[in-house]
Amino acid sequence: MDYNKLAELLFPNVTKTPADMEALYPSRQLPEGAKVTRFAPSPTGFVHFGGLFPTTVAERLAHQSGGVLFLRIEDTDARREVAGAAEGLIKTLSRYGINFDEGAVLGDDGKVTDKGVYGPYKQSVRGPIYHVYAKQLVREGKAYPCFTDAQELEEILSVNKKEEIKNTDWQAEAQARRAEMLKAREITMDEVEANLAAGNPFVLRILADGNPERKIKFTDLVKGNMEIPENDEDFVLLKSDGIPTYHFAHAVDDHLMGTTHVIRGEEWLPSLAKHLQLFRYLGFKTPKYLHIAQIMRLDENGNKKKLSKRDMGANMDDYTEMGYCPEAVCEYVMTLLNSNYEEWRMQNPDKAYTEFPFNIKKMSVSGCLFDFAKLSDVSKNVISRMDADTVTDAVTAWALEYDRPFGEILSNNRSMAREIFSIGRGGKKPRKDLATWRDAKPYMGFFFDEYFEIEAEYPEKFPREDIKSVLKDFISGYDVNDDMNVWFDKIKAIAEKNGYTSDMKSYKASPDAFKGNVADVSMFLRLAVTGKINSPDMYSVMQILGKDKVEERILKMVEKL
Ligand code: GLU
Numbered sequence: 001m002d003y004n005k006l007a008e009l010l011f012p013n014v015t016k017t018p019a020d021m022e023a024l025y026p027s028r029q030l031p032e033g034a035k036v037t038r039f040a041p042s043p044t045g046f047v048h049f050g051g052l053f054p055t056t057v058a059e060r061l062a063h064q065s066g067g068v069l070f071l072r073i074e075d076t077d078a079r080r081e082v083a084g085a086a087e088g089l090i091k092t093l094s095r096y097g098i099n100f101d102e103g104a105v106l107g108d109d110g111k112v113t114d115k116g117v118y119g120p121y122k123q124s125v126r127g128p129i130y131h132v133y134a135k136q137l138v139r140e141g142k143a144y145p146c147f148t149d150a151q152e153l154e155e156i157l158s159v160n161k162k163e164e165i166k167n168t169d170w171q172a173e174a175q176a177r178r179a180e181m182l183k184a185r186e187i188t189m190d191e192v193e194a195n196l197a198a199g200n201p202f203v204l205r206i207l208a209d210g211n212p213e214r215k216i217k218f219t220d221l222v223k224g225n226m227e228i229p230e231n232d233e234d235f236v237l238l239k240s241d242g243i244p245t246y247h248f249a250h251a252v253d254d255h256l257m258g259t260t261h262v263i264r265g266e267e268w269l270p271s272l273a274k275h276l277q278l279f280r281y282l283g284f285k286t287p288k289y290l291h292i293a294q295i296m297r298l299d300e301n302g303n304k305k306k307l308s309k310r311d312m313g314a315n316m317d318d319y320t321e322m323g324y325c326p327e328a329v330c331e332y333v334m335t336l337l338n339s340n341y342e343e344w345r346m347q348n349p350d351k352a353y354t355e356f357p358f359n360i361k362k363m364s365v366s367g368c369l370f371d372f373a374k375l376s377d378v379s380k381n382v383i384s385r386m387d388a389d390t391v392t393d394a395v396t397a398w399a400l401e402y403d404r405p406f407g408e409i410l411s412n413n414r415s416m417a418r419e420i421f422s423i424g425r426g427g428k429k430p431r432k433d434l435a436t437w438r439d440a441k442p443y444m445g446f447f448f449d450e451y452f453e454i455e456a457e458y459p460e461k462f463p464r465e466d467i468k469s470v471l472k473d474f475i476s477g478y479d480v481n482d483d484m485n486v487w488f489d490k491i492k493a494i495a496e497k498n499g500y501t502s503d504m505k506s507y508k509a510s511p512d513a514f515k516g517n518v519a520d521v522s523m524f525l526r527l528a529v530t531g532k533i534n535s536p537d538m539y540s541v542m543q544i545l546g547k548d549k550v551e552e553r554i555l556k557m558v559e560k561l
Contacts (some may be wrong), residue, residue: 001189003141009192010145010204011135014128018136018282021129025118025256034067036260038103039093040253042074043085047092047316049370050265050307054292056333058263059098060358067260070103072253073112073122076243086112092316095326096333097354118257123249130244133252133282134204134237142281143237145202146184147195181234201240208232210277218272221261221290221360231273247274255284266291290360293367295336307370323398323436327353328379335378336370338362349385376435384430388422391434395421398437406441409448419544420444423536431536446530447545452553454531454560458524464561466515469498470524471554471561480547484539495521528557 028036037058041051062069073086090106093099102116114121137143185207195202210230219225237248244252254262269291279286295307307314319329334341334353339362348355383391392414399407410417421444424431433443445451458467473494482490492502495518501507502518526535529550535541542550 001141003139006144006189006192007135007138009189009196010138010202011131014131014135016128016132018133021132021256025258028068028258030068031066033065034260035061035065036068036070036258037062037263038070038072038254038257038259039098039100040072040074040250040264041089042077042080043082043089044077044080045082045085045309047089048307048309048314049316050295050314052093052096052098052316052329053295053333053336053368054263054265054290055093055098056096056330057290057292057337057358057360057363058261060354061261061263061360062101063354064358068101068258069098070116070118070257071100071105071121072257073104073124074246074249075122075124076246076249078124088317095320096316097326097330123244123253126249126253127242129256130238130248130252131242134244134248137206137237137281138204140281141207143204143206144185144187144234145192145195146205146234147187147191147200147202185234203236203240204238205234206237206274206278206281208234208277210273216273216276218276220269221288222293222363223266223269223291223365228269228273231277233274235274247271247278250275251278251282251284254287255279255282259287261288261290263290263292266293290363292363293365295370296367297370304367304369306367313370313372313375321402323402323438324375324379325383325394325437328375328382328435331382332375332378334358335374336364336368339364345381379435380432383434384425384432388418388425391421391425392418395434395437395440399440402438403441405450406445409450413448416447416544417444420447420536423540423544433536444536446532446535447541452531454527454557456527456531456533458527462516462520462524466498466500467524468558468561470494470500470521471528471558473497474525475551475554478547478550480543480550487539487542491521491525492518525554528554 030036039051039055039058041047059069061067071090075081075086086104087106087110090100090104090112100115102118103114103121104112105115107113112122120126134143138145184205208231210232212229212232214230215227216230217225217227235247236245238244250262253259272289272291276286296304297307297311297313299305309315312318316329319326331345331353334356335345338356338358340359341356344356345353386394392410396407396410396414396417399410401407434440441451446453458464474491477490477494479486495502498521499514500516500518500521501514504517504519507514507517522538523533526538527533529535529538529545530541545553
């Protein structure tokens with residue numbers, strides 16, 4: 001077969017050569033060790049937690065090494081494309097600290113546009129580039145056209161199909177299909193010419209030289225050393241509309257764009273042999289690979305399941321409404337990514353997570369477990385380290401969007417809200433009441449009459465008369481100018497007067513000798529003033545509420561009892 005002639009027949013309009021391409025996309029001039037990484041999503045919907053995960057790795061590796069992180073839009077499957085998805089994912093990722101140096105970015109008009117000299121960064125407009133390399137492969141006898149009905153052959157050769165036909169004798173079936181594939185390789189120049197003359201479409205297939213009996217030794221930077229069978233499947237490089245498959249586009253794009261580290265989901269591992277073959281055929285240097293395990297979750301029965309698109313927590317846009325702050329989510333992702341992150345955080349409470357020396361070697365090889373309880377834990381710590389202004393602004397902004405009346409109350413009473421969020425903040429052991437901005441209302445809504453309600457009953461064992469007496473005693477001695485010690489001494493005195501001890505030691509030694517203790521007395525006050533059994537520090541609460549409000553609430557409770 002005259003491969004040059006074949007190449008001309010198939011790609012008559014391609015005049016450029018790979019050398020021309022190399023000249024257009026020269027290697028990047030970066031400092032030693034700088035990594036070039038990318039996120040390469042198909043714009044088919046929202047950003048999934050399982051997508052944020054590898055992307056954070058890509059971001060950290062690039063920016064920690066003085067390299068480049070770029071965004072490439074893999075929109076070769078127009079049928080699956082969702083309008084506005086690319087714009088949406090750029091915004092969402094930016095919220096989670098993923099900012100691209102290069103690639104598809106948002107222009108001033110809010111539309112996706114290119115930034116950088118290694119573009120275009122949208123695969124759908126890179127057609128001519130792929131065709132240059134496709135033509136070269138044909139010229140070298142490494143790829144051939146296949147005029148069999150494209151879809152039919154797609155099915156014949158698809159590895160996944162083997163899975164589906166498990167119940168039938170798939171080995172026999174696969175053999176038959178392989179025979180067909182080998183037959184397709186034998187196409188003659190006359191047949192090619194006749195098909196082209198008839199206007200028949202073709203797919204371009206690689207001429208696979210692998211033998212699955214032989215294994216390729218390969219080191220994945222996360223998974224470690226592995227041996228994978230060589231590829232013997234003549235997979236499709238260009239579909240019949242001339243659009244490349246993922247495999248082909250991956251090799252061409254990551255080569256020309258200078259990607260040093262490909263970070264992607266482990267679902268691509270079974271295709272790796274194809275990619276290695278393709279890089280070899282094209283004469284490209286193979287990038288380093290990091291295959292990241294799928295994020296798992298526990299189902300109702302405690303079994304590990306893949307975190308799927310529909311699962312709670314999958315869609316990154318949901319976190320905003322749930323009230324999680326991006327800092328907490330980023331921090332949580334870091335705890336999942338590097339086993340020593342939490343220890344580092346304890347030692348460096350004030351540093352930004354980006355200062356953590358992220359290390360590929362500390363990544364988990366198997367799937368990380370997604371867990372809301374853990375996220376909330378991390379989040380409580382993150383929020384506890386924020387200052388009162390930051391928290392006040394964030395809760396207010398969140399509420400204005402998702403709970404308008406509450407948001408308006410907060411913004412109309414900003415300084416009071418700030419004082420409330422200052423309670424127990426700033427010290428060595430800050431309070432950890434909030435995991436989300438949504439938690440703010442249940443935590444501190446009682447300060448405002450609109451949300452104040454008595455949420456619990458006094459326990460039966462305390463005589464109503466005692467409670468009333470305590471409440472009245474408190475009112476008669478209450479002076480809003482008392483400092484905390486004087487204030488508490490008064491409460492202790494009230495306790496003693498009513499037969500409740502203020503000496504916790506003696507109480508513990510013989511609880512039956514007393515009606516109760518000073519903590520019970522405080523609880524009487526707390527429930528009247530806050531409506532809750534648990535609340536932030538009562539002294540601070542009363543200071544913020546002010547004398548009139550404290551008295552009003554206590555008297556109301558006296559009346560009620
Ligand atoms: N478009 C591919 C995907 O969404 C990208 C995989 C890769 O990062 O290479 O799965």
